[in-house]
Amino acid sequence: MARRWKEGPQRQPFGSRLKAVLYACAVLVGAGTAAVAPATEGEPQAAKEEGVPPAARFAEEVRVVAPPILEGDQVTPFATVVTTVTARQVEDLGAGDLAAALRRVPGVTISRYNLVGAYGGGDGGAVYIRGHGSGRPGAEIATLVDGIPRFVGVWTHPLLDTLSTDAAAGIEVFKSAQPVLLGSMAFAGVNLLPKRVEREGMSSRLVATFGEHATRVGLVEHGARLGAWDYYLQVGERRSDGHRPAAGGRVRSAYGRLGYQPSEGWSVSLQWHGADAWADDPGPVGGAVRGVVPRFSVQDALVIATLGHRHSAGGGTLKLYRHGGDIDWRQWDGGQRHTFTTVTDFAAYGVRLREEFQLPGRTLLTLGLDHDRYGGSTVERRPTTSLEFSRLLLRTTAGYAMAARSFGSRVEVTPSLGVRYMDTADFGGRWGGEAGVVLRGGASEVHAKVARAVNLPGVYTAVMFSRWGRGESWRDLEPEVLRHAEVGVGQRLGERLRLQLVAFSDRVRDALRFVPPPPPPPAFANIGSYTVRGVEASVSVRAGERAAFFGGATYLDPDPVEVPNAPQWALVGGASWVPREELSVHLDAQWVDSQYVLNPRYATRQAAIGSYALVNLKVSWIFARGSWGRLELFLAGENLADADYQYRPGYPAPGRVVTGGLEVRF
Numbered sequence: 093m094a095r096r097w098k099e100g101p102q103r104q105p106f107g108s109r110l111k112a113v114l115y116a117c118a119v120l121v122g123a124g125t126a127a128v129a130p131a132t133e134g135e136p137q138a139a140k141e142e143g144v145p146p147a148a149r150f151a152e153e154v155r156v157v158a159p160p161i162l163e164g165d166q167v168t169p170f171a172t173v174v175t176t177v178t179a180r181q182v183e184d185l186g187a188g189d190l191a192a193a194l195r196r197v198p199g200v201t202i203s204r205y206n207l208v209g210a211y212g213g214g215d216g217g218a219v220y221i222r223g224h225g226s227g228r229p230g231a232e233i234a235t236l237v238d239g240i241p242r243f244v245g246v247w248t249h250p251l252l253d254t255l256s257t258d259a260a261a262g263i264e265v266f267k268s269a270q271p272v273l274l275g276s277m278a279f280a281g282v283n284l285l286p287k288r289v290e291r292e293g294m295s296s297r298l299v300a301t302f303g304e305h306a307t308r309v310g311l312v313e314h315g316a317r318l319g320a321w322d323y324y325l326q327v328g329e330r331r332s333d334g335h336r337p338a339a340g341g342r343v344r345s346a347y348g349r350l351g352y353q354p355s356e357g358w359s360v361s362l363q364w365h366g367a368d369a370w371a372d373d374p375g376p377v378g379g380a381v382r383g384v385v386p387r388f389s390v391q392d393a394l395v396i397a398t399l400g401h402r403h404s405a406g407g408g409t410l411k412l413y414r415h416g417g418d419i420d421w422r423q424w425d426g427g428q429r430h431t432f433t434t435v436t437d438f439a440a441y442g443v444r445l446r447e448e449f450q451l452p453g454r455t456l457l458t459l460g461l462d463h464d465r466y467g468g469s470t471v472e473r474r475p476t477t478s479l480e481f482s483r484l485l486l487r488t489t490a491g492y493a494m495a496a497r498s499f500g501s502r503v504e505v506t507p508s509l510g511v512r513y514m515d516t517a518d519f520g521g522r523w524g525g526e527a528g529v530v531l532r533g534g535a536s537e538v539h540a541k542v543a544r545a546v547n548l549p550g551v552y553t554a555v556m557f558s559r560w561g562r563g564e565s566w567r568d569l570e571p572e573v574l575r576h577a578e579v580g581v582g583q584r585l586g587e588r589l590r591l592q593l594v595a596f597s598d599r600v601r602d603a604l605r606f607v608p609p610p611p612p613p614p615a616f617a618n619i620g621s622y623t624v625r626g627v628e629a630s631v632s633v634r635a636g637e638r639a640a641f642f643g644g645a646t647y648l649d650p651d652p653v654e655v656p657n658a659p660q661w662a663l664v665g666g667a668s669w670v671p672r673e674e675l676s677v678h679l680d681a682q683w684v685d686s687q688y689v690l691n692p693r694y695a696t697r698q699a700a701i702g703s704y705a706l707v708n709l710k711v712s713w714i715f716a717r718g719s720w721g722r723l724e725l726f727l728a729g730e731n732l733a734d735a736d737y738q739y740r741p742g743y744p745a746p747g748r749v750v751t752g753g754l755e756v757r758f
Contacts, residue, residue: 171528198644208332209341209371221280223658229552245466248550253369259347271524271545272510303751376742392417408447438468704737721758
């Protein structure tokens with residue numbers, strides 16, 4: 093019989109929470125989170141050439157229009173809902189990292205220790221989507237840059253400090269399973285679309301921010317398009333002493349791109365993404381005295397070479413990539429009273445080929461081939477011993493196909509079907525698939541989708557089985573399997589109001605869980621199972637040209653109730669207001685219900701944190717503007733109500749934090 097998480101306290105009845113929820117709704121309607129523009133019609137961002145939407149020049153004139161903070165939900169022909177956050181929206185949020193940039197997306201929750209820097213890939217800094225993404229090591233959420241996976245090959249999960257939002261022209265969020273286009277780890281997905289310059293000319297941008305707790309941010313970027321050539325350069329640093337003792341962090345990032353269009357419809361480019369970051373663990377309040385402050389440090393670099401082409405019948409890309417880096421994790425063993433260090437060298441490389449065809453009869457066909465190698469080595473160094481794991485690279489080769497065909501005119505019906513087959517060197521052949529249908533008529537849209545996704549065991553299972561003396565038996569593990577179903581309705585009411593409602597069900601089986609002795613030795617086994625059902629609703633309103641509002645609510649019903657990072661209720665809302673050409677105001681708020689938070693890989697019983705409500709504000713003023721460019725001053729405040737909350741028991745989150753700065757575009 094599959095072992096489930098031990099049943100915890102039952103959810104309180106809906107009626108007992110109604111008063112708190114209504115109060116939170118009132119706060120959100122009055123404050124709001126993000127102004128969301130209606131979804132863009134036509135081709136999704138991810139399908140555009142090289143996966144990057146056009147980036148406007150930095151010196152572009154400001155339109156006296158309230159900008160959205162979320163671009164909204166777009167339903168693709170394959171019945172996939174994509175939520176996009178653009179670069180301008182990230183700036184309007186004052187978001188310094190991926191967790192902050194996505195905190196207003198309905199269905200997304202986050203965790204962190206510090207103001208700046210993510211301590212590891214779990215509680216110290218992570219993003220969760222509808223109850224997925226908690227398993228560490230390993231992960232269920234695909235994280236990509238320009239469609240290329242970026243995660244630690246040994247531990248098989250992402251690190252937020254390597255995913256710079258400064259270099260992103262947009263962030264795509266896939267809140268449902270993506271087994272065909274994204275492959276393994278894709279119970280949900282996040283794809284960062286890199287910046288590039290589309291229009292002829294040259295421009296630059298400088299940003300400097302200063303705030304409480306010695307928090308400071310610096311960013312320099314410059315780009316140009318000169319005929320057939322384009323380039324983009326960017327470097328940035330975020331640093332803070334932290335809101336608590338031993339809660340400091342520093343994140344440096346760099347991005348470069350060189351592109352060339354040799355002829356009409358053809359393009360080649362080379363990208364380089366680098367990160368160098370560290371974050372300290374302040375420890376739980378009242379915890380035991382430690383002999384050293386634990387520190388998690390990471391350095392990595394991702395290189396992507398792309399050949400792209402477009403023609404009247406479609407187009408495609410060929411991408412070669414190489415990703416590598418190292419982790420130096422200093423820790424404190426309270427039982428043995430000594431310091432120890434885990435050093436990891438990780439690597440990945442591969443090729444991604446995708447071709448799209450617009451066939452006669454309103455048929456869209458997508459074909460692809462992925463080949464990936466990922467892994468690395470690790471060693472745990474203690475004063476008297478070392479536990480070494482030699483370099484291991486796993487191999488996955490996958491082919492996939494997706495097809496959609498549209499029928500009808502007044503009411504358009506688009507059924508779709510897709511399948512991916514993965515051939516692995518260590519876990520045999522595995523498959524995933526999905527089917528969907530989209531109905532569009534006038535101002536209404538309905539979609540439905542079912543999917544089967546798998547999450548392959550990673551190198552981390554080989555590492556741990558080696559340490560536990562279990563040899564090669566990790567190869568007998570099975571993939572984690574998700575069966576997903578959803579139905580959604582979208583409705584426009586005039587040009588200013590849009591409603592979206594989605595109901596979904598995720599059933600996960602064969603989830604990997606830690607099996608402690610007796611009998612020894614310990615192991616991972618496919619004994620976990622859980623279900624998350626839910627409903628998600630959002631509304632966006634544009635009140636004239638100078639104000640826009642957004643509200644969203646997510647209700648989750650997990651079984652068992654101890655599924656981590658799956659709050660029963662989460663509400664977001666926001667407003668953007670441009671009272672005059674030089675002044676813009678962006679206000680957002682969120683209320684997140686109580687939830688369980690511990691890592692399900694190891695926890696035999698979960699721990700809970702209480703609900704919390706946050707209100708944030710950013711005000712920007714264009715102080716000077718001319719033919720040379722513009723100078724903008726801004727003031728931002730996070731957690732304006734100074735709420736007392738935490739993402740993990742014993743780790744109080746920052747109270748009210750005020751920052752200010754300036755931005756120069758020329």
